[in-house]
Amino acid sequence: MRQLSTIVERFRDRFGAVPRVYRAPGRVNLIGEHTDYNDGFAMPAAIEFYCWVAISPREDRKLCLYSEEFSSESGVDLAADAPAPTKSWSDYPIGVTLQLEGAGFHLRGANLLIESEVPMGAGLSSSAAIEVATALALAEQSGAKPERVQLARLCQKAENEFVGARVGIMDQFVSLHGQKDHALLLDCRSLTFESLAIPDSVKLVISNTMVKHELASGEYNHRRADCEEAVRRLATVLPGIRALRDVSPEQLEKHKGLLTDVIYKRALHIVSENARTLDAAAALRAGDIDRFGKRMAESHRSLRDLYEVSCMELDLMVDLAYQQKGVHGARMTGGGFGGATINLVDARFAGEFKEKIAKAYQHETGLLPQIYICKPAEGAGPLLSSDV
Ligand code: GLA
Numbered sequence: 001m002r003q004l005s006t007i008v009e010r011f012r013d014r015f016g017a018v019p020r021v022y023r024a025p026g027r028v029n030l031i032g033e034h035t036d037y038n039d040g041f042a043m044p045a046a047i048e049f050y051c052w053v054a055i056s057p058r059e060d061r062k063l064c065l066y067s068e069e070f071s072s073e074s075g076v077d078l079a080a081d082a083p084a085p086t087k088s089w090s091d092y093p094i095g096v097t098l099q100l101e102g103a104g105f106h107l108r109g110a111n112l113l114i115e116s117e118v119p120m121g122a123g124l125s126s127s128a129a130i131e132v133a134t135a136l137a138l139a140e141q142s143g144a145k146p147e148r149v150q151l152a153r154l155c156q157k158a159e160n161e162f163v164g165a166r167v168g169i170m171d172q173f174v175s176l177h178g179q180k181d182h183a184l185l186l187d188c189r190s191l192t193f194e195s196l197a198i199p200d201s202v203k204l205v206i207s208n209t210m211v212k213h214e215l216a217s218g219e220y221n222h223r224r225a226d227c228e229e230a231v232r233r234l235a236t237v238l239p240g241i242r243a244l245r246d247v248s249p250e251q252l253e254k255h256k257g258l259l260t261d262v263i264y265k266r267a268l269h270i271v272s273e274n275a276r277t278l279d280a281a282a283a284l285r286a287g288d289i290d291r292f293g294k295r296m297a298e299s300h301r302s303l304r305d306l307y308e309v310s311c312m313e314l315d316l317m318v319d320l321a322y323q324q325k326g327v328h329g330a331r332m333t334g335g336g337f338g339g340a341t342i343n344l345v346d347a348r349f350a351g352e353f354k355e356k357i358a359k360a361y362q363h364e365t366g367l368l369p370q371i372y373i374c375k376p377a378e379g380a381g382p383l384l385s386s387d388v
Contacts, residue, residue, distance in 0.1 A: 122370075
């Protein structure tokens with residue numbers, strides 16, 4: 001494992017100590033988009049792109065952070081007042097630090113070197129990967145053993161409260177609970193999941209459009225507010241509901257008069273996406289990959305037309321996918337407004353798919369996309385020096 005030995009060396013050069021090393025994966029979501037903050041269902045898989053955190057203790061209560069990507073240092077004094085966010089990479093590890101302390105974990109001072117290979121801005125959860133890797137590293141070197149579900153919640157809270165993005169829990173959860181060769185059917189209300197095997201006959205192929213539009217985070221928070229507004233209005237006639245998870249397609253149709261056109265479209269996406277995700281899970285259990293692919297196609301159309309979080313580049317990448325051989329399904333993945341698509345491709349055609357879609361996308365846009373043929377990976381954990 002080359003990465004582990006190089007990160008240990010870099011750490012030694014910078015901080016003069018031998019670190020422990022933790023890593024946390026990014027993720028791709030197969031279906032169930034924007035459902036997590038509606039208490040609904042999602043189907044993510046962790047992928048073999050990791051954020052690595054090397055850590056060793058300090059005598060004082062300072063955390064010194066170094067990012068390899070940004071060649072930049074930052075830090076926080078745990079004995080002083082909490083700092084304010086700076087809108088930079090360090091908000092993620094510092095946000096997580098403050099959450100762990102706030103939850104009663106007494107952290108030791110430490111030096112941390114952070115290195116990530118999760119593509120940034122691609123909708124593959126580089127943020128969750130850095131949060132989770134940092135949280136695990138800090139907790140374990142302070143002798144704390146929080147439950148993984150609690151860690152996922154604390155990382156999500158760090159992003160909500162310190163970074164300012166009102167994300168749901170899917171990314172942090174799967175980064176901690178991912179399983180090799182499996183996707184997770186995650187119930188975002190109960191935080192229970194079912195592992196679903198991805199058959200060897202298909203590959204998860206991720207196409208990175210290489211664009212990320214500026215409005216992404218602002219629009220994300222708006223969508224969430226739209227969903228909350230839908231619940232407030234529908235609760236006047238459906239008093240038992242707590243989230244759009246609790247609303248059936250029939251109830252939504254019956255009471256659509258209570259909603260504006262825009263809020264209705266948002267709610268219709270969520271309610272139908274939950275049903276599609278459950279049906280996709282049933283299809284996977286039954287080995288019916290074509291049916292799974294149909295649900296992916298519907299999901300993309302719904303995200304494009306009802307939830308309005310797609311963009312020209314994502315739509316193009318999906319259209320191009322359907323022109324290739326061996327494609328069962330294709331859709332945007334993650335928050336949207338750029339980033340990546342997920343394609344379920346017959347394993348025999350994955351290599352050809354990669355080559356042809358890259359050429360076609362470059363021809364149309366002038367941008368050279370990155371295409372990754374992925375396998376579902378294990379969730380976050382420590383690495384042992386015997387792994388080197
Ligand atoms: C981002 C968020 C997740 C989820 C997705 C959309 O990745 O971090 O919580 O809401 O968008 O499904």
